[in-house]
Amino acid sequence: MDWMQGPMLHQSYPGRVNLCVDLGASHPVDEVGIRFLGGTPWDLTAGIDLPGWIEVFVADERRGPYRKIATYSRFTPGDDERHGVPRPAGQPLVFGFRFPRLGARGRFIGIRFYANSYVATDELYVLRGGTGDVSGEPSDFSVSEVQMFFHKPAVHVSPDIATPLPIGCVGVRSEKPKSLVVALTVPKGVRILQGGLYAQSVGEATVTEDAQGITYTWRFDTTLKLPRKGSQTGSDKAFARLYWIGQPDEGAPQALRHQVMWGDYRSPVIETPIVVHEIPEPKISPRRLRTSLGWWRFQDTPLWPDWKKAFRHVGINTVCGFPKQYIVDDAKTLQRVQAFLTEAREFGFHVEMIDNPLRRLWIKGARHNRAGQGRPEHREILCQFEGGRTGTRLCPSYRGRFFREETARLGRAVALFRPDAITMDIEVWSDQCADPPKCTRCRARKQEQRIASWDEWKKRQGIEIWSALYEACGSAAAESALATPDIGVFEWTTGEVFHTVFPIDELYPERLHNLQPRFYAPFGPHHLRVIGRHLRAQRRRIDRNDLKPWLGTGDFGPFTGETFHYALLECFLNGARGFLLYSNRTLDADLLAGYARATRTIAPFENIVVDGEPIDVTVEGMGRASAMKLDSQMLLLVEDYDREVDEVRLRLNVADEVVVHDLDDGAKVGVLGPGKAVLLTVPVHDVPARLLHIGPSDSQESEGQF
Ligand SMILES: [Zn+2]
Structure with missing residues (x-):
């Protein structure tokens, strides 16, 4: 509600949201409708999106019990068509969901939805009428108690490796601590190994076993402080992260059951279907690609x-x-970290350091400034205005003691981490660095540097500041006898002057080694294409595959592991030699299975991804293709994510006869050429996309890569 105008309900990617309408008396309910903004008009970042799913409930009392009478879910095949939901295409839209012919009765109408990225709604209605004899199914919907929720309609597990099960929670805070009891029952064949729920570890849960499976019960007193400042209600997407493994035994329920009790409230037992993903050990692992979990907290890894x-x-x-x-x-902490890093390196893992230099420097100055007292010398960090006042942002001319301390800290971090790669996040001038024209120090420095325009002058400061940070990393690496790490910065991409301060094209590739556009969106067909097209456009401006995008993992709207797999392929087939992920909150076995599928398919051909050249392919009619070529080999991603055609027709120039393989199943698709504009027909009636390898007939089969 803070940065959208008008009487709209708006929150930024909060996950589950519950609303309730009091009709004043019990009425027969014929239809419920709610209108949302959608269309994700901002392509590269989390735009406004329609909810991923919506449920409608009725109750006679505000406190419940509520009964579910209607649902819509993006995850249910055919639901989008059934509701006439428009496909996001980069254009803003308004869409009203209608739930007609409900035939239910109640005084309180509950609406629960899962909010993707940003959600905005301005109107909902309830129409009276109908038979009123539909009772609906029991639910844990509530606007006065507490509910746990999952980020997808099913929960995902693997029999091969332990994977995280992320759990969210919405609730209303209590004045005094009340007893919260959470009971989770996994079917026989599945076990929870590690992790915690609201600061309670698995080890603190009571474990009981019966014919149904194993029940883990957590019990503690709390006022339920969920992270929503200044509000009595809260939503926490990361209420629990448990690590689990296995698959339900034959005959056991293929569902996870949970029940929540809070004070005298007791929810019904809720069943959530379990989906099993095989994630076997790959024959070939990626070595040159940079594959990580990105924004995954280091100290969480040993818990896995x-x-x-x-x-x-x-x-x-x-x-x-x-x-x-x-x-x-x-x-002790340092020792533990170093022991962990040593262990990781011994097992062949690379280490990537993520750091946000300058941010604490800025906060250090701003915090003391806001308080109006404290240590006034810290205000020197900020822009200096006439009359002794200061701005609120870091001064781009400041190179004093705290700046030197910050670069030294960065060097110490490099010496401690011994990283193979460094990613930085420098978001201190999101106001586009507006203070300098009012700053006496900046004005004096500009005069001294004899630069006429503020734009040029800010770029000069950006180069100076970045060079100091870069050299701090470089000299620390050299002193520790390390190769220069692969260095990039969040959101720094070609053709841009980041925050009007850092001229990226003047830094890459000598003092900046990779470029990191971000794609934080609820990935659907439109966004998958945006990833591929945007990366390819970036790649055209540079000579190497030095792109390393940040991808969302569902915090901006959950999507399937299969979709995630295509998102990664769009990266690899359009100039990226690695990627980073944000955030860690909704990572599950589904996404990890998609991750595994993409890396397993690409790993044997990673040289094409890292060293290859993106080439343009002519598509006849509908569909899209992305290709990377290295010597006589080519990878080709052919997509019809919107599922509009049965086949995609391509024209390729083939110098010698080549063999085409489908990399998903290793099947030989055909033999092509030689010739100019040879036709390749790729069937896509049963899959959203196909990844193909094209190479000389004698090159690959002998190496057993398919
Ligand atoms: Zn200044």
């Missing part, structure tokens, strides 16, 4: 049971960590 095995199966070859959490005067 047998994490080295899990990472190998998924195709993760790099562990990421944030040194800012460890650069403390605590010898």
Whole structure:
């Protein structure tokens, strides 16, 4: 509600949202409707999107029990068509969901939806009428108690490796602590190994076993402080992360059951279907591609049971960590971190350091400034205005003691981490660095540097600041006898002057080694194409496959592992030699299975991805293709994500006879050429896309790569 105008309900990617309408008295309910904004008009980042799913409930009392009378879900095949939901295509839209002919009765109408990225709604209605004899199914919907929720309509598990099960929670805070009891029952064949729920570990749960399976019960007193400032209600997408493994035995329920009790409230037992994903060990792991979990907290990794095995199966070859959490005067912590890093390296993992230099410098100055007292010398960090006042942002001319301390800290972090790669996040001038024209220090420095335009002058400061950070990393690496790490910065891409300060094209490739556009969106067909097209456009401006995009993992709207797999292929087939992920909150076995599928298919051909050249392919009619070529071999991703055609027809120039293989199943698709504009017909009636390998007939089969 804070940065959208008008009487709209708006929240940024909060997950589950519950609303309730009081009709004043019990009425027969014929139809319920609710209108949302959608269309994700911002292509590269989380735009406004329709909810991923919506449920409608009725009750006679506000406190419930509520009964479910209608649902819509993007995850249910055919539901979008049934509701006439328009496909996001980069254009804003308004869409009203209608739930007609409900035939129910009640005084309270509950509406629950899963909010993707940003959600905005301005109107809902309830129409009176109908028979009123539909009772609906029991539910745990509530606007006065507490509910746990999952991020997809099913929960996902693997028999091969332990994977995280992320659980969210919505609730209303209590004045006084009340007893919260959460009981989770997994079917026989499945076990929870590790993790925690609202600061309680699995070890603290009571474990009982019966014919149904194993029940883990957590019991503690709480006021339920969920992270929603200034509000009595809260939603926490990361209420629990449990690590589980297995698959339900034959005859056992193929569902996870849970029940929540809070004070005298008792929810019904809710069953959520379990989907099993095989994630076997791959024959070939990626070595040159940079594959990691990105924004996954370093200290969480040792909690992941047998994490080295899990990472190998998924195709993760790099562990990421944030040194800012460890650069403390605590010898024990440092020792633990170094022991972990040594262990990771011994098992062949690369190490990537993620850091946000300058941010604490800015906060250090701003915090003391806001308080109006404290240590006034810290205000020197900020822009200096006439009359002794200061701005609220870091001053781009400031190179004083705290700046030197910050670059030194970065160097110490490199010496501690010994990273193969460094990713930085420098978001201190999101106001486009507006203060300098009012700053006496900036004005003096501009005069001294004899630069006429503010734009040019800011770029000069950006180059100076970045060079200081870059050299701090480089010299620390050299002193520790390390190769220069692969360095990139979040959102720094070609053709841009980031925040009007950092001229990327003047830094890449000598002082900046990779470019990191971000794709934070609820991936659907439109967004998958945006990923591929945007990366390819970036790649055209540079000479190597130095793209390393950030991808969302569902925080901006959940999607399937299969979709995630296509998102990764769009990266690899359009100039990316690695990727990073944000965030860690909704990572599950479904996404990890998609990750594993993409890396397993690509790993044997990673040289084409890392060293190859993107080439243009002519598509006749509908469909789209992305190709990467290296010497006589080519990878080709052919898509019809919208499922509009049965086949995609391509024209290829083939110098010698080549063989086409489908990399998903290794099947030989055909033999082509030689010739100019040879026709290749790719069937896509049963899949959204196909990944093909094209190469000389004698090159690959002998190596057993298919
Ligand atoms: Zn300044």
